[in-house]
Amino acid sequence: xxxxxxxxxxxxxxxxxxxxxxxxxxxxxxxxxxxxxxxxxxxxxxxxxxxxxxxxxxxxxxxxxxxxxxxxxxxxxxxxxxxxxxxxxxxxxxxxxxxxxxxxxxxxxxxxxxxxxxxxxxxxxxxxxxxxxxxxxxxxxxxxxxxxxxxxxxxxxxxxxxxxxxxxxxxxxxxxxxxxxxxxxxxxxxxxxxxxxxxxxxxxxxxxxxxxxxxxxxxxxxxxxxxxxxxxxxxxxxxxxxxxxxxxxxxxxxxxxxxxxxxxxxxxxxxxxxxxxxxxxxxxxxxxxxxxxxxxxxxxxxxxxxxxxxxxxxxxxxxxxxxxxxxxxxxxxxxxxxxxxxxxxxxxxxxxxxxxxxxxxxxxxxxxxxxxxxxxxxxxxxxxxxxxxxxxxxxxxxxxxxxxxxxxxxxxxxx
Amino acid sequence: xxxxxxxxxxxxxxxxxxxxxxxxxxxxxxxxxxxxxxxxxxxxxxxxxxxxxxxxxxxxxxxxxxxxxxxxxxxxxxxxxxxxxxxxxxxxxxxxxxxxxxxxxxxxxxxxxxxxxxxxxxxxxxxxxxxxxxxxxxxxxxxxxxxxxxxxxxxxxxxxxxxxxxxxxxxxxxxxxxxxxxxxxxxxxxxxxxxxxxxxxxxxxxxxxxxxxxxxxxxxxxxxxxxxxxxxxxxxxxxxxxxxxxxxxxxxxxxxxxxxxxxxxxxxxxxxxxxxxxxxxxxxxxxxxxxxxxxxxxxxxxxxxxxxxxxxxxxxxxxxxxxxxxxxxxxxxxxxxxxxxxxxxxxxxxxxxxxxxxxxxxxxxxxxxxxxxxxxxxxxxxxxxxxxxxxxxxxxxxxxxxxxxxxxxxxxxxx
Numbered sequence: 001x002x003x004x005x006x007x008x009x010x011x012x013x014x015x016x017x018x019x020x021x022x023x024x025x026x027x028x029x030x031x032x033x034x035x036x037x038x039x040x041x042x043x044x045x046x047x048x049x050x051x052x053x054x055x056x057x058x059x060x061x062x063x064x065x066x067x068x069x070x071x072x073x074x075x076x077x078x079x080x081x082x083x084x085x086x087x088x089x090x091x092x093x094x095x096x097x098x099x100x101x102x103x104x105x106x107x108x109x110x111x112x113x114x115x116x117x118x119x120x121x122x123x124x125x126x127x128x129x130x131x132x133x134x135x136x137x138x139x140x141x142x143x144x145x146x147x148x149x150x151x152x153x154x155x156x157x158x159x160x161x162x163x164x165x166x167x168x169x170x171x172x173x174x175x176x177x178x179x180x181x182x183x184x185x186x187x188x189x190x191x192x193x194x195x196x197x198x199x200x201x202x203x204x205x206x207x208x209x210x211x212x213x214x215x216x217x218x219x220x221x222x223x224x225x226x227x228x229x230x231x232x233x234x235x236x237x238x239x240x241x242x243x244x245x246x247x248x249x250x251x252x253x254x255x256x257x258x259x260x261x262x263x264x265x266x267x268x269x270x271x272x273x274x275x276x277x278x279x280x281x282x283x284x285x286x287x288x289x290x291x292x293x294x295x296x297x298x299x300x301x302x303x304x305x306x307x308x309x310x311x312x313x314x315x316x317x318x319x320x321x322x323x324x325x326x327x328x329x330x331x332x333x334x335x336x337x338x339x340x341x342x343x344x345x346x347x348x349x350x351x352x353x354x355x356x357x358x359x360x361x362x363x364x365x366x367x368x369x370x371x372x373x374x375x376x377x378x379x380x381x382x383x384x385x386x387x388x389x390x391x392x393x394x395x396x397x398x399x400x401x402x403x404x405x406x407x408x409x410x411x412x413x414x415x
Numbered sequence: 416x417x418x419x420x421x422x423x424x425x426x427x428x429x430x431x432x433x434x435x436x437x438x439x440x441x442x443x444x445x446x447x448x449x450x451x452x453x454x455x456x457x458x459x460x461x462x463x464x465x466x467x468x469x470x471x472x473x474x475x476x477x478x479x480x481x482x483x484x485x486x487x488x489x490x491x492x493x494x495x496x497x498x499x500x501x502x503x504x505x506x507x508x509x510x511x512x513x514x515x516x517x518x519x520x521x522x523x524x525x526x527x528x529x530x531x532x533x534x535x536x537x538x539x540x541x542x543x544x545x546x547x548x549x550x551x552x553x554x555x556x557x558x559x560x561x562x563x564x565x566x567x568x569x570x571x572x573x574x575x576x577x578x579x580x581x582x583x584x585x586x587x588x589x590x591x592x593x594x595x596x597x598x599x600x601x602x603x604x605x606x607x608x609x610x611x612x613x614x615x616x617x618x619x620x621x622x623x624x625x626x627x628x629x630x631x632x633x634x635x636x637x638x639x640x641x642x643x644x645x646x647x648x649x650x651x652x653x654x655x656x657x658x659x660x661x662x663x664x665x666x667x668x669x670x671x672x673x674x675x676x677x678x679x680x681x682x683x684x685x686x687x688x689x690x691x692x693x694x695x696x697x698x699x700x701x702x703x704x705x706x707x708x709x710x711x712x713x714x715x716x717x718x719x720x721x722x723x724x725x726x727x728x729x730x731x732x733x734x735x736x737x738x739x740x741x742x743x744x745x746x747x748x749x750x751x752x753x754x755x756x757x758x759x760x761x762x763x764x765x766x767x768x769x770x771x772x773x774x775x776x777x778x779x780x781x782x783x784x785x786x787x788x789x790x791x792x793x794x795x796x797x798x799x800x801x802x803x804x805x806x807x808x809x810x811x812x813x814x815x816x817x818x819x820x821x822x823x824x825x826x827x828x829x830x
Contacts (some may be wrong), residue, residue: 026430284707292699
């Protein structure tokens with residue numbers, strides 16, 4: 001059973017927005033055993049949308065479209081669907097009441113004709129209630145295939161996918177069972193890993209695939225199994241995971257899974273009742289931001305001092321000017337003082353500090369662009385490491401954040 | 416003249432990664448007058464890749480592929496291209512030397528056969544040198560159409576696009592002239608805007624399109640013009656921009672352009688020699704992170720105190736416990752104290768503070784989820800506002816960040 005995703009909107013084709021909807025929809029479909037065959041982004045243009053629909057219909061059982069449902073003239077998805085299905089638009093009383101409610105409650109502005117038009121739906125469609133917006137979803141069934149049109153606004157689309165679309169697909173289609181298992185490795189390249197795993201890979205059962213997903217400083221190995229029962233697929237995938245774990249040993253890092261490291265850390269800290277703070281220079285608040293993305297972070301995260309300027313390191317973190325003079329602001333000694341002082345200032349159990357030069361120019365130190373020192377202080381230890389993280393600002397910062405989480409996780413696991 | 420982009424990789428179709436490459440490539444192509452007709456994401460599967468290539472070849476003059484060039488067995492793009500072009504792989508001495516150099520300089524591990532295979536290229540292809548990685552780009556010309564295969568690793572791909580692909584396309588193809596102009600509006604919905612602009616929209620010249628791009632709290636209006644000369648297209652687009660500005664007046668916000676607000680602020684602060692600091696609670700470091708993303712931020716950004724815990728507001732920012740007791744930690748009074756004290760602590764000209772409840776639970780205050788107070792302190796004024804930002808954590812935080820930048824920009828513009 002296959003699905004296809006069609007995202008509609010000129011803004012995607014000119015690169016003004018990144019299409020994040022597709023990845024979300026693909027994830028949700030995969031969880032319920034529906035493989036996505038293709039993702040296609042097309043313009044707000046009738047012939048083009050219809051061509052994409054024809055091609056997708058030939059290949060897939062479920063076609064999910066997002067976008068082009070807004071109230072303005074560049075939004076043409078509904079009219080195009082009418083042409084495609086030889087249908088007409090009719091007013092949905094239920095949607096009109098909902099649109100009127102939204103305007104009354106949240107906007108306090110009069111309802112225009114274009115807003116009322118949001119209640120026009122295909123006569124052959126079942127309306128999917130869009131709790132958070134004025135553009136309803138639509139579900140059209142034709143010759144055993146399902147076409148689903150959703151708004152492009154990510155949070156409206158997500159809500160519709162989770163609450164309505166996925167449960168209905170589960171209900172209407174028989175699906176194979178799919179398992180993905182991800183194993184995270186650090187400190188070894190993609191080809192060296194492949195070399196170590198070559199005999200396992202050559203002997204993989206036909207129902208299992210192995211993929212390598214390199215990212216900054218780590219490679220994720222993804223096993224995917226497909227079959228008719230949960231027991232069968234899990235057994236197949238687990239058997240391969242055991243072989244990989246045995247072949248790689250220490251190269252496997254922490255827990256396996258698709259969870260980001262900050263979620264793993266959040267669980268460890270919460271479980272053990274420890275608190276955390278960060279003192280960030282070159283990472284500029286990104287560590288704090290990744291931590292606070294997680295709901296419930298306030299249980300263990302006390303805060304961060306983003307001491308971007310050297311003077312802020314002195315004024316807020318009480319780093320000694322002598323240490324800075326003697327070792328430079330990008331040094332192991334300053335990283336350790338930052339972490340230690342932050343830990344005392346915020347009264348936390350663990351602290352992370354970063355100081356480095358992300359470029360493009362050298363700043364307040366002579367350290368080469370890409371040099372980063374990271375210190376982690378735990379209740380009974382201090383570790384500090386120096387890294388050379390290349391020459392590209394964005395990558396230096398993200399690598400430093402990843403490395404900081406990796407070092408922190410190692411220290412927390414000792415408790 | 417049209418281009419198409421094909422991104423190759425199972426990880427895209429299962430939603431494990433978001434395809435950010437396409438947006439980047441589309442942007443760069445649009446800048447030089449090449450319209451992207453379609454973006455297609457396909458699996459690591461030979462028949463599927465070939466089908467996508469056939470379809471794209473029928474529609475476009477330039478086909479850019481990314482992904483599937485790694486050294487592992489799931490990477491099959493090169494072999495598939497051989498089938499598609501009825502070609503064979505040959506070893507490129509130049510690429511082999513480069514791969515050996517990378518291993519020697521950066522990795523210090525022995526070169527495996529799979530790494531040497533990175534030097535195999537299509538005999539009909541011109542090799543595009545990949546400065547930052549082992550997978551070379553390839554440029555194949557057939558019957559006036561060009562097929563370009565690039566690595567999927569974003570920073571390698573970006574470097575190849577910028578330094579090699581775009582200059583070559585400029586050289587080989589005659590292109591129309593394209594102009595995009597974006598006007599940013601705040602505080603008015605998409606449909607109300609469309610209503611105000613309806614007569615302008617009805618009378619747009621055929622060569623100009625208008626699109627509405629709503630995002631949190633703002634709508635961007637994008638005018639796109641296409642024609643044979645720079646003068647002609649600019650004149651057409653500017654004439655419409657003047658009409659829109661006249662029709663919307665105050666609803667247009669600050670400068671127009673595609674620049675994010677933090678870049679606009681960076682330019683204002685740098686020009687005027689002012690400095691900035693932030694005191695963040697519910698935004699958790701995201702304001703600091705967005706500011707420090709911009710190269711050169713150290714010239715005006717001194718730092719941030721992410722006072723996530725109430726105690727951190729007291730310990731680091733010296734917010735008075737009496738103020739917190741009397742008004743609660745989510746209050747205008749606390750926001751103002753945070754901003755004022757941060758400004759004094761870091762000795763900056765401007766300071767932003769946020770305190771609010773991003774949910775999912777209520778935390779250290781009785782404020783409803785979604786309540787956010789934002790204070791901005793300038794050299795001679797203090798402003799504070801209360802917002803209700805809905806019920807979804809991620810959106811509350813991003814809205815608060817956008818609002819904070821908006822308020823800050825207003826204050827800076829007074830100087």
